[in-house]
Amino acid sequence: MRFKVNISGKGDKVVSVDGNDKIVGELLQEIAEKFGIDMDIIQSIRFGYPPQKVDINDDTLVQLLEDIGLSSGEKIGVTLRGSGNNTVSNANTSPVEPILKDNQSSFIGNDGTKWILQQHEVPDDNSCLFHAIAYCMYKDISLSGGLRERVAKEITKDGITYNEAILGQKPQEYINWILLKDSWGGGIEIAILSKVLGVAVYVLDIDALKYEKFNEDKYDEFIIILFSGVHYDAIETTTRKTVFNVRTDEPFCQMVLACSLEIARNMKQNGKAFNSQKANIICNICQKKFVGEREIAKHAESTGHTDFGQA
Incomplete structure (x- = not known):
């Protein structure tokens, strides 16, 4: 054009x-x-x-x-x-500077360009992990179901790596469960999708204010997803850049990581994070209380309840 x-x-x-x-x-x-x-x-x-x-x-x-x-x-x-x-x-x-929101942060690149990073919110429907990764890779969360299928296919192909001890249940039972749109994804799914998509996944824990990096030693390109304790979102620039390459522009990537941490810090200060391993979590449907993601996942699987909050 x-x-x-x-x-x-x-x-x-x-x-x-x-x-x-x-x-x-x-x-x-x-x-x-x-x-x-x-x-x-x-x-x-x-x-x-x-x-x-x-x-x-x-x-x-x-x-x-x-x-x-x-x-x-x-x-x-x-x-x-x-x-x-x-x-x-x-x-x-002086030019008028835009007022940044709590879920935004900015920096000046080496070429003088001002970049604004921000949280990109995805639906809170128990497929948020898949939505966040689909948005980062394709800008299209309708592909989330396909990512679930990729996870299931990898588990089917490699029963040695993804055995009952790792999955917490028999592989076929886990496959049947993860294919359900209301099943939560976590570390297992992130590791698998990182491998099949050929990109490192940096999970930024808002409560802990630190990254958990999946396959950073294998791939130059990476995406960043935010984790609040019960929900995943994506990190993007206001120009919708979501995939960053540490080999081609390491200084730029370091600024992206620093500014993403600033976003997480602001969100934590505004009460948008909690420690799911320690905090009491309540099912808003039946009012039962749980501690930790595993208990929530089991409850969701057995009852179909999908509406949770901090007790």
Whole structure:
């Protein structure tokens, strides 16, 4: 997709993005690089006839270009923050900094680009682990069921590794259980999916404020998923980047890990985490209380109850 972009005082430039599935944030990154500006000072864009204005914020950054009505060949006018007549702010005017949410953190890359990391929430329906990994890898949580099937297939193929002692029950019983959409996934499933997807999985425990890294010694690429104690979510940038490569850009990855920890710290301070090994957990359906994930999983399996909370 090619666009003719105008910024008053900086002239016109042709900006290109590959593919038809790009989001607004990715286009803005290309515009910022082409014009030599910080992406965060882009306030709005205009295009079409009659002109349509799109204000730039956290929501519009992750919208697909086609969803806002932008098609290849459009002429785009860009308005910068602090410039009433589309000109760049002068040296005495600081660009307006966006206010970050509790589940966001930011850093400046070595190339001067400002990156914002954030929690991407997935449905709390007992498939959250599979949703989080599916989102990180494919941006599509409808593929969660397929990930369950991949786990089942690996257990079937390797009965020596995934034996009754490891699984806590006979392999076929475990397979039947994990294929149910209400069955919780955990460490076994993370290790298997890390291997079959060829990517390291870094699980960031919000309560402990530390990472548990699966297969970091095997793969250069990694994804980050947040674990609150009873729920998994994904970590992404506002441009929907979810897979990071430590070999190609280690400094960038170190900043990603540090900022993800900051997000976890903020969430913990706001009461969005608890220690499932120590905290009392209540079934909101029958009011029984449990301690630890294993007890919850067994209760969910035997009763079909799926609504739990902290007692």
